[in-house]
Amino acid sequence: MNIIFMGTSDFAVQSGEALCGHEYNIVTVVTVPDKPQGRGLRMQPSPVKIWAQGRGLPLLQPENLRDAQFIEQIKSLSPDLIIVVAFRILPKEVFTLPKLGAFNLHASILPKYRGAAPIQWALINGEKETGVTTFFLQEKVDTGSIVLQEELSIGENETFGELHDRLARLGAEAVIRTVEMIGSGMAQPVKQNDMLATPAPKITKEICRIDWTKSADAIHNLVRALSPAPGAWTTLNGSVFKIFLAMPSGRKQKESKAGVCVIEKDKLFVQTGNGLLEILEAQCEGRKRATTSNLIQGRSVRDGDILI
DSSP: OEEEEEEOSHHHHHHHHHHHHTTOEEEEEEOOOOEEETTTTEEEOOHHHHHHHHHTOOEEOOSOTTOHHHHHHHHHTOOSEEEEESOOOOOHHHHTOSSSOEEEEESSSTTTTBSSOHHHHHHHTTOSEEEEEEEEOOSSTTOSOEEEEEEEEOOTTOOHHHHHHHHHHHHHHHHHHHHHHHHHTOOOOBOOOGGGOOBOOOOOHHHHBOOTTSBHHHHHHHHHHTTTTTOEEEEETTEEEEEEEEEEOSOOOTTSOTTBEEEETTEEEEEOSBSEEEEEEEEETTSOOEEHHHHHHTTSSOTTOBBO
């Protein structure tokens, strides 16, 4: 079976490595062009490119997925199957080329959380369960017929980084099972119920900003959904203050307004719209991430400070 694997991020690398481990014939890997990153704006390859080069796999990095030359390159490889994991939106001219079709791995139980950030939104909304879905591609994003779904429970305090890694491993297993099902003719795709669909749009800077009038539980969910990156943020004395780990304390402080800092020994609490939230790890603008006990000792945050 000739397979073309398309992906960008670390999440996709897990699936690509699983395919190699099962000795599937990856005729080429498709990923995004190198991009300028960091202060020096040096050109940086995607994690999938780094992985593919390490494996000695053929590589394509098209600027435009509708480009005629790129489409001809895909045709010339006579693919039986295209597998897409954490990549760009694939045009019909490409995903209809393989004999056995093209499928995508998505980090949610579709039709819930269609979109670019399913893991983050599951955490923001305080979901107790999530999972992965493989589905055949259609023109409308994340709407294709489902081949396979695998569920897992979300830990009460699990962060995006932790859940991302668990879902990547689960997704790699699902990719292998899906290839086996398609290859053996055992796949029985099931249409999605569009009435049950929920969105998972791209995470913007404004979404990352903490609204202290919300409950301690809601803010806790936002913080863990954005940790370790990009980080939930607020402002402290006019500067950006990012919070990476927090915990609802179960305590109330009705006399203080939302956003007021309460320091007790080496612990930092913030009054929310409902309850005190304990801050465990944070970062002042221009400094490194630190425990709040260190921030308190360094006088970076003081009792009575207001986070806005």
